[in-house]
Amino acid sequence: MFRDQLNRTIHLPEAPKRIVSLVPSQTELLYTLGLHEEVVGITKFCIHPESWFRSKTRVGGTKNVRMDVIRELAPDLIIANKEENTAEDVKALMEHYPVWVSNIQTLEDACEMITGVGAITRKTAEAAQLADTIRQRFAALQPLPSPVPTAYFIWRDPWMAAGGDTFIHQMLLRCGLQNVFADIPRYPAIDETQLAACGCRLVMLSSEPYPFKEKHIHEIQAILPEAQVLLVDGELFSWYGSRLLDSPAYFEELLSHLPEG
Numbered sequence: 729m730f731r732d733q734l735n736r737t738i739h740l741p742e743a744p745k746r747i748v749s750l751v752p753s754q755t756e757l758l759y760t761l762g763l764h765e766e767v768v769g770i771t772k773f774c775i776h777p778e779s780w781f782r783s784k785t786r787v788g789g790t791k792n793v794r795m796d797v798i799r800e801l802a803p804d805l806i807i808a809n810k811e812e813n814t815a816e817d818v819k820a821l822m823e824h825y826p827v828w829v830s831n832i833q834t835l836e837d838a839c840e841m842i843t844g845v846g847a848i849t850r851k852t853a854e855a856a857q858l859a860d861t862i863r864q865r866f867a868a869l870q871p872l873p874s875p876v877p878t879a880y881f882i883w884r885d886p887w888m889a890a891g892g893d894t895f896i897h898q899m900l901l902r903c904g905l906q907n908v909f910a911d912i913p914r915y916p917a918i919d920e921t922q923l924a925a926c927g928c929r930l931v932m933l934s935s936e937p938y939p940f941k942e943k944h945i946h947e948i949q950a951i952l953p954e955a956q957v958l959l960v961d962g963e964l965f966s967w968y969g970s971r972l973l974d975s976p977a978y979f980e981e982l983l984s985h986l987p988e989g
Contacts, residue, residue, distance in 0.1 A: 730848045733831040733841060734810065740826050743850040744805035748798055749774065750790055750817075751809045754830065757842060757969030758807070760858065761851040769801045776963075776971070793817045798825075807845060834898050835866060838968035858970060865976040871904025872983060878905040878930040879923065881948075882962070883938045886917040899965045903979050905930065924951050930986065931955050934962035956986065 730738045748769035749755040755774040758767050769787045770780060785801060788794035790812045798806070803825055808818050810831040821827050828848055830841040839859040846855020878900060880890040890896035892910035900907050908926040909916060918926075931948050933940035945957045960982065964975045 730828070730844070732828045732844065733837065734829050736829065738826050738828055738848065740805060740848055744803075744826075744848070746801060746803045747805045747807065747849070748787060748801060748803040749807045750787070750793060750813050751807060751830070752776070752790070753963075753967035753969035753971060754807050754809065754841070754845065755780065755969075756967070756971060757845060758849070760970035761846060761849060761854050763849055763851065766849070769798065769803065791817070793821070795820065805848065832968050833893060833895055835862075835902070835972075838895070838972060839863060841968065842970070858973070862972045865973065866902060869902060869976040869979060870983075871902060872986070873904070875904055875906035876930050876986065877908050877926075877928045878932065879908050879918075879926060879928045880932045880934065880960075880965070881918075881938075881940070882915060882934050882936075884940070884944060887919070887923065888915045889918050891916055895968055896965050899975065899979075903983055920951050923948075928952065929955050931957045932960045932965075933957065934960055934965065936962035936966070958982070958985075 730740060732738060745766055747763060747767045749758055749767060750771055752774045755770045756776040759777050759780060768785060770784045771788060771790050772786045773790055775781050787797045791814050806821055806825050806827045808827055808829045810829055818827060818829060832838050832841055839862060842859045843855045846852050880896055880900060882888055882890060889909045891912040891914050892907060893913045897907050897910060908928045931952060933944055940959055948957045961978060963971055964978045
């Protein structure tokens, strides 16, 4: 008997042999845990590892799951997420399969997800070691001594930023960056007037889900000529599985390029 992060009980008397993952970062986690044969289905957004992306059966997107493909795969465990998958899809799947659902806002939530997935897949020791290493690396991360007012954008047309109740917000805090849109939930649309008035000195343009490029830096700097604008690796700010191993070193490198004061 296992509990997911919605505090639901999942009965799985034997180790799962046919796993479907509906979340890219958790797919990569399953790979890191060594579940190479057990994972039979992933989404079209599960791009890591590339070998799985090329070879595993794709079951649609994170928000438009193909129930017919999942039925053909006959999974004995499905790994999902409260935010990335729709409540309707998850509810429908729960009627037929064991579904373990994560619910992540903080780093500790992510570590608990890792150990929870490790437990239900019978990779307890590997998952515990992974979570401990992630905690240690983040503990060693030195945030900026003085918070820098920052906006982190995930989308354009409309411009959409990470609000205060997101995992990205938590990663910004770990870096010592002050999210100027922390008082707005989720991913608010921000118009040019709001951006010009927000007082941010740093703007981060994420590589995903919108693929920001160099030309978008100039668009932002036309609005905020005094701000520093950077293209950043969105996976290292938002993927809450084993990719978190690499986030602290990436953050340290990123922070080293910011002006002091």
